[in-house]
């Protein structure tokens with residue numbers, strides 16, 4: 001006689017983990033672009049700096 005197997009859905013699913021990882025990576029990339037890039041990696045010159053300028057000041061990133 002076999003034990004009855006209980007089918008319960010886990011609270012944290014692999015899909016949820018992938019979504020959480022994507023959100024964290026996206027947030028880190030956005031924080032890098034807003035605060036630290038200065039065109040060094042993105043090769044955008046001052047375009048990204050000017051685009052993110054208000055966000056930089058909002059976050060207190062040293063600017064000018």
Ligand SMILES: [Zn+2]
Pocket residue numbers: 053056057063064
């Ligand atoms: Zn500024």
